[in-house]
Amino acid sequence: MYATKCLLSALMISMWVDKGQACDTFTDLHLHHAIVGTDVDVRLLLYSRANPSCGRRIAHSAPPNMNLSLPTTFIIHGFRPTGAPPVWLLPMAGLVLAREDRNVVVVDWNNGATNIDYFRSVRNTRATAANLTAFIRTMEEHGASLASIHMIGISLGAHISGFVGAELNGTIGRITGLDAAGPMFAGKPPEDCLDKTDAQFVDVIHTDIDALGLREPLGHIDFYPNGGADQEGCPKSILSGSSYFKCDHQRSVFLFKESLQGVCEIRAFPCATYDEFLDARCTDCTQFGTQGCPVFGYDVVAWKDSLLRLGQTKYFFNTNGNKPFCKTNFRLNIMTWNQEVQWGYITIKLSGKNQSAKATIDHKKLKFEKYTETQLLAQFDGDVETVEKMSVTFSSAIVLGPKHKLRVLRLRLQRLEGSDRPLCRYDLLLKEKEEITFRPIPCLESNF
The missing domain is CATH 3.40.50.1820 (Alpha/Beta hydrolase fold, catalytic domain)
Incomplete structure (x- = not known):
């Protein structure tokens, strides 16, 4: 307007x-x-x-x-x-x-x-x-x-x-x-x-x-x-x-x-x-x-x-490469329960009401330890006012060797601007380079 x-x-x-x-x-x-x-x-x-x-x-x-x-x-x-x-x-x-x-x-x-x-x-x-x-x-x-x-x-x-x-x-x-x-x-x-x-x-x-x-x-x-x-x-x-x-x-x-x-x-x-x-x-x-x-x-x-x-x-x-330059900022918290330490990158897509946005978190290889929360900055190339679906992809960036899996105990996404309630997903298995799509739910009060 x-x-x-x-x-x-x-x-x-x-x-x-x-x-x-x-x-x-x-x-x-x-x-x-x-x-x-x-x-x-x-x-x-x-x-x-x-x-x-x-x-x-x-x-x-x-x-x-x-x-x-x-x-x-x-x-x-x-x-x-x-x-x-x-x-x-x-x-x-x-x-x-x-x-x-x-x-x-x-x-x-x-x-x-x-x-x-x-x-x-x-x-x-x-x-x-x-x-x-x-x-x-x-x-x-x-x-x-x-x-x-x-x-x-x-x-x-x-x-x-x-x-x-x-x-x-x-x-x-x-x-x-x-x-x-x-x-x-x-x-x-x-x-x-x-x-x-x-x-x-x-x-x-x-x-x-x-x-x-x-x-x-x-x-x-x-x-x-x-x-x-x-x-x-x-x-x-x-x-x-x-x-x-x-x-x-x-x-x-x-x-x-x-x-x-x-x-x-x-x-x-x-x-x-x-x-x-x-x-x-x-x-x-x-x-x-x-x-x-x-x-x-x-x-x-x-x-x-x-x-x-x-x-x-x-x-x-951070900005997009073209107009509009603005990105939408979220804080992403992931707690995993893999027995061994996993390293990799995360890509997230949001969609809802004819809107979609993508964030690739690849500025460095991320470390995921058992029962340790990893905090990330997720910057999306657009804005989705009401998130109806979320897709997550995990990549270890290892060319040779077995494909890795990331066992997620809790995934939490919080918009940094505004007062929107954070979105969560519990008990999620992310397979190497396989996009997993789900409907997020409002986080439980104990997770604020």
Whole structure:
């Protein structure tokens, strides 16, 4: 329902464009410019609900021609090795406007970002930040509240946001860093990269920590989808071409865009490491009160007070490889009574009312001991509101040798979001690679 309302809102406001006035557009450069190299020339393009698809260039030298009683969002792109305009930029501006009535300013620093020499673009981030800082100070002089400013920076744009915030002594309301650039910034002190002191609230997403992004936490909350490195659905081989290099990095943008659309909620869980998260050792959300664990993305600011109080920065979640990216989280507890220790993997399928979902728990070989409960994190690729049937498959992943069996004394499945009563099955025999289907029953009270 919420997604439908957003869509209708976007469609309605798109009808308000003043078609009689020419629009200012993002600078479109080419490979020639990248080879020659470009110098900094910052252009600010204003989008509003009155003109959601038509940018109006804002002059730097005059009072801002914008409604300064409204909050303002700045969207700042990153390195542009070919000079082409980012395809996600204007859609993201439109999604922000569909969510809230505010000024959206696209920071076009394509002249400065377009270079085959990445290091030159890095140097240009400081001049770009100085230009933007001067403009925001002009906004403040004419009545704008710095606390109502939200900066969304992608890659190098994340660090530009940080430099601006630092110059304004951390008074900006919020900075969102989408996979802040790693090369030339890893290991740098806080003053030389995005840092949690740069705004009143800093949220960061890490999707390429082993290549183009940064591994270390930078904000008040740092999200690490799929552990922060290899993203589901992205190419695993260099034979895939340029997508192999940029897919993980760009996933931060598409995840954030989906959070704006309100398609579904992605809950993130505080944990010291990704492995502990996968082992279901970080599923307790009681520290956040009735709100539960934070929702990733645009709406995480609703958890600001709790996050500032708790101080924990690393939060993990897994995603699907394609839209919708969100998964449904369950805690799975299995108690077995095999005489010998068994090792293997578990796959579970849920179905009911024309819905189905699947979870494969294979991040490591699982250990099943007699009368010892094994706790697992089961993340399903969809949601089944009312589970009518459940299928379970056990695999030891042993190619040669006898087929193994897993004798289950009790299987218990508990949804992590919501208050649904856990589902159970008792006395179950799982044969190697044979799918067993059954109707689960509500767990007995003694098993809560």
